[in-house]
Amino acid sequence: MERVGDARELVLGYVDALNAVDEAMRAAIPSLERLADVLGLVHSRRISRSGQAGTYSYTVHGAGCLFVCGNGTEVDVDFAADGSEVFDLWRLRRYGLSLPEPLDVTDEDLRTAVGSLQPLLTEVGPGWFQHRH
Template identity: 85%
Template sequence: MEQVGAARELVLGYVHALNAIDEAMRAAIPSLERLADVLGLVRSRRIISRNGYVGTYSYKVHGAGCRFVSYDGTEVDVDFAADGSEVFDLWRLRLYGLSLPEPVDVTDEDLWTAVRSLQPLLTEVRPGWFSVAN
């Protein structure tokens, strides 16, 4: 049960970190209405480059998402759904946990249990992919 508690804290930490990144990015780039808009700003090549620094984060846009790394090395990788919502899977949650200053390594089974316990805060938007509910 202790591992499920650690997994639950990891998931909540990821959501908190994602919210902090969203705030920092929107404060630094006023034209950003939501985090997913970073894809359009990169693709237009006029506003921001594919990778760089914003505030205390480095970022690298990839495919349908972006990886953010904070000054302490914590990684938050997120994809964006067609509607612009932020989506993540168990792999991204594990990556986040392992990148923490004091790494947290939990099993996929414990992460599944944690994610399910956090509904309705989290919604499974497609098999194995989750989003924070509006």
Template identity: 85%
Template sequence: MSRLFLTKRRPTKCFLPKARVIGAEPAYDLLIVSECRPAETLAAHGTIPFNHGLRGRRMERVGDARGLVLGYVDALNAVDEAMRAAIPSLERLADVLGLVRSHGIINRSGQVGTYSYSVHGAGCRFVSDNGIEVDVDFAPDGSEIFDLWRLRWYGLSLPEPLDVTDQDLRTAVRSLQPLLTEVRPGWFSVAS
């Protein structure tokens, strides 16, 4: 799973110990890495997790489609972490569907940790305790996919809602490639 990190340095190369860079977004001083050490170790390298208390303020300040897309990816990662911590049998977020449909281990909707969830069709809608909504579908291979509608709904659910146009979102998502991949027309996934 990838993680977003704010960095005090221009993210052009990997300076984090035991991390593999899979992308960077210099305009936002973001580094997207996988296999990271704990946040306290990263802090010594001038880097903090994107969701480490700054996401809300940064999203309120940035107020644009690219920031919204990056915030959605960060929120999706936070949902994944919280669900896997609460349900140890989850290997990936898509396994929620199987737990509901095949095994009846969890209900179609409910509360897990600080998130309420509601399984629908090919995906699940998660709502954090502060009202932020992250709706995601799952591809047949279990990867998390989302479209412009889900990004827009996420933006509208923020404490200070961001209402951006579909065109702005489309431009933002395409500008973030190869960090994001268009898996089918209008549907995107975070590159692995």
């Protein structure tokens, strides 16, 4: 059961890290009302596709963005059509493996952990999840 506990800690850590990214990006780019607005700013060429915001570097890709913290921790997130932040098990695993003390958990354990965290997290599509603010 300890593995599921690790997976649960990983998921909660990802959500905390995503909230920290959101705060740092909005502090660095005052016109950002929500994290998803970074896509519009890149598409309108008001900010570059990759750059630095506080202690984070960011790289916009497709429908999302990869944020890398100063310690190397990676928070990769996609944005749904309504601008909400969505993520899948692959992004959660990538976050876990990038931690200063890497945490490698199985998709099965992550799925169990995500299920145990409802209604904090909602499955918005097969294998895709959203955090309720």
